[in-house]
Each structure stands twice: as C-alpha cells, then as structure tokens.
Amino acid sequence: MLVYTFDRTLDGLLSAVFDAFSLRQQPDMLVGKGEPLPLFCEEVHEVMTADDRAGRVWAGLEKRLSRQAMRLLMVSYLSELPELDTPLFQYICKVFRRPEGRASIERNFSDPDVLAVTNIGRKVIYEQHRMLQFLRFQKAKDGTYLGVVSPDHDVLPLTVAHFRDRFGDQPWLIYDAKRRYGFYYDQQEVTRITFQHEDALPFDLDSGKLNDEVLSEDDKLFQDLWRTYFKAICIRERMNPKKQLKDMPRRYWKYMTEKQ
DSSP states (O other), X not given: OEEEEEOSSHHHHHHHHHHHHHTTOOOSEEEXXXXXXXXXXXXXXXXXXXXXXXXXXXXXXXXXXXXXXXXXXXXXXXXXXXXXXXXXXXXXXXXXHSOTXXXXXXXXXXXXXXXXXXXXXXXXXXHHHHHHHHOOEEEBTTSOEEEEEOOSSOOHHHHHHHHHHHTTTSOEEEXXXXXXXXXXXXXXXXXXXXXXXXXXXXXXXXXXXXXXXXXXXXXXXXXXXXXXXXXXXXXXXXXXXXXXXHHSOGGGGGGOGGGO
C-alpha cells in the first residue's frame, strides 16, 4: 500500500496530485502528517506543499470542470473531515485522466469518489444555511454588532458576503469560537481577525455573550423582549421536541438568545 502524507491544506492536496502525476504513482490513501498510518502501509511519500504546483493543478481543473463543480470542490474541503482527503484526491486525479472530448465526471454519481465529495459538499452548504438562520447578533456600546458561532464545518467564509450585503450600513464582527478566528466589517471592508489574548475578550467564548460592561443598554432590553416573545408564542399543546431538534439542533442553542 502506497500512502501520501500531506499537511491537510487544499494546496497540500493539490500538490499531492501534482506529485502523483510527476512520479507516475497512484497512492491508495492520503493521510495527514503526524496521523497514524494504515496497518498494511508499505511505502510512504511525504508531499511538500508548493504554491506554484498547486496553482497549476487548480488551473488545470478550471479548464476541465464547470464553475459549479469547482465551487463544490472548494466547499467540500471546508468540511475539515479527514475522510474527504482520499476521495477528493481520487476525484481530481480522475478528472485529469479523463480523455479529452469525453463528458466530465462531475455528475457521475455512480462513481464512489464523486458521490462522496458531492455529499460532503452538500453537508457544508447545509451548515452554511443554518448559520444564516441561527446566528444571533448583540450590540455593543460602540455600535458594533457581535455574533458568535461554532459550526461543525468551517463555513464562516461562505457567510461573509451575505452579511456584508444585508448589514452593509453597520459594523459587525462574526467570530468562530471553535476555530478561534472571525471576520470584522467596518462598513467598508471585511477583515479576517484573530485575538492574541483571549482572556481579554469582551465576550465569553462558551456562551457567546458580550460582557455586561460592553453590552449596550438597548440590546439588554431587546434580548429580554425577545425571550419573552419567544415564550409567549409557544403553544405547549403543539410542542414537538423531535421536530424542533431536527430543524434546530441542540448544538446551536447556546448562542441563541431565545434559548438562554
């Protein structure tokens, strides 16, 4: 069994594709560096990530796949799932091995690699939609709106354009507590940010709540009103906990005002 190890970045995976064709090899599996190797591993090749090689592979894909398929490849990688690595690698290799003039494999869902990449990509897109539904903002005294999330997949980059368009007239910060980064919008540009000293954060990472000394007085009132409204419209006789959990999984509750 031939195994390629790489740094688990998209550029690293594309570099692995470049190496496979350069060395005329077909690895059986991709494994992240430092992760346990499979039991019957006979040969290991360490992939060195190279931007120029990754760029050449990506440019080649753009010539062979539709824009929708290219977006699916990028979106699927945001899943951060280790089980995606080998199917995505095999998918890309099959694209380049496809004879010119033949139809693209991107809609060949009978192919297990195409199906795996497509299904994982759909999960990421579904998580993106849920972020748009369940994100709750709090207003700070300086007028900045804060939203804290902790999604299963790294979907924050997919949501930025939506919030920039919808809330273009106000500054906001959306922060991923799980991955420790966020995006700040100053009413002109969106900037990716991280915090070096998390103990000085103006909000709690576990609950997503702004500290009392930072939270605006108006927002305190609005949060109380929203919780009161949410309880008032609840009809106990029509409660369906199973349906609620399906539509609104419990993992989102800790950042939702109406559930606090």
